[in-house]
Amino acid sequence: MTVPVFRFAPSPNGHLHLGHAYSAILNYRAAQATGGRFLLRVEDIDTVRCTPELERDMLEDLAWLGLTWEKPVLRQSENFLIYEDALRKLEGMDLTYRAYLTRAEIKRFVAEQEAAGVSWPHDPDGAPHYPGDRAVLNDEECRRRFEADAPFAVRLDMRRALERVREPVTWQECAAEIPSNPAGAGWFEARKIPADPAAWGDVILARKDTPTSYHLSVVVDDARQGVTDVMRGRDLYHATSVHRVLQVLLELPEPRYRHHRLILDVDGRKLAKSDRSTSLRDLRTAGFQVPDVHERIGILADM
Structure with a gap:
């Protein structure tokens, strides 16, 4: 079997919270348990909100959790020309338009x-x-x-895109919870999930001042980094439909997907930077240790 490649891809537009810690630790431990690779990707296409200072704090927090990753780290802000090339391919298929x-x-x-x-x-x-x-x-x-x-956005003409794809689009969904023996073949068994890209309408692929969007850059980067297993939160489950149709159109390899549970606040809402959810740095300042973080997110320290 191909060596599994996992990645954690946060945006340095705020400080990491417990939800980020859970996802990062899951990916790191999955790579360790399967003899795979663990990559860190900095998704900083928003060059205004994402800052070097926040990236530095993010790397410090991940190192404090005990994580290590391969270097150099891929920064999306350094690769705009690659995303532009992918966008040009879609434009060449007459699948995009400017939206004002x-x-x-x-x-x-x-x-x-x-x-x-x-x-x-x-x-x-x-x-x-x-x-x-x-x-x-x-x-x-x-x-x-x-x-x-x-000012304009470049949107994917979803109707034309699906006409070009023709065949029904699916994705491979695997278990996200790490079992006692993840190296066994069972953890890599996948269910085929029918994708529904049309539910998203004409998604944004880029803007006048930014030559890419999350949807476009994430599929391009997963392909160029050889990511085999995309393990991320359930809040991105439905977005997989968009990612799969872009992978088919751009002839990119199909990874396995694993959507893990979310860490919720006391009101049952997903943690979010925009809601100023308690950050890892706040916990560190308050005297929390790594085992305390493991307990908070419900993960075994010696998993």
Whole structure:
């Protein structure tokens, strides 16, 4: 069997919390238990919110947890040309288009449709499907924004993409919980899950000022790093549909996917940087030790 390759890919746009610790430790221990490799990838395509200082703190926190990783670390901000190349391939297939509507315009249009009794589709994360520029703007305004090089997003035309793919898209879902003998063949047995990319509508692949998006860069990087097992939180389960259709279109290898449980707060909500969930650095400052973190996230210290 090919040597398993696992990765942990955080964004340095805030400090790591217990949910990140759980995912990082799972990937690290899975690599150790299977004789595989553990990679760290810095997903810093947002060059405004992601800072060198936050990356330094992130690496310190992971080292404090006892994790080690292969070097050099891949930083997405250093690889924009590679993502641009993937985007050009999709553009060459006539599968992308520029979308000029602002978030406020989309929100207002969808609200008007729903007020009129139209059941407007939303993606699994709750965002409304893109209505298309001409549903909101007249031809003159569309032309004006194009000629003025107004801000835009590059979106995947999902209908055309699925017509090109033709065959139903699936993904391989394996167990995320590490058993007593993960090196055994059973842990790598996969169920085929039917993908539903259409549920996401025309996803964003890039923006005028950023030549990539999470969806595009993650599939490109998993392929170029030879990642065989993508182990991540259940909040990204449905996004796998988008990743699989991009892998098929770009002729990238298909990894196995493992979606682990989420670490929740006292109100049952997923931990999030945007909610200022208690960070690992806060716990360290409060005197917590690594075994305390293991206990908090429900993972055995000697697993």
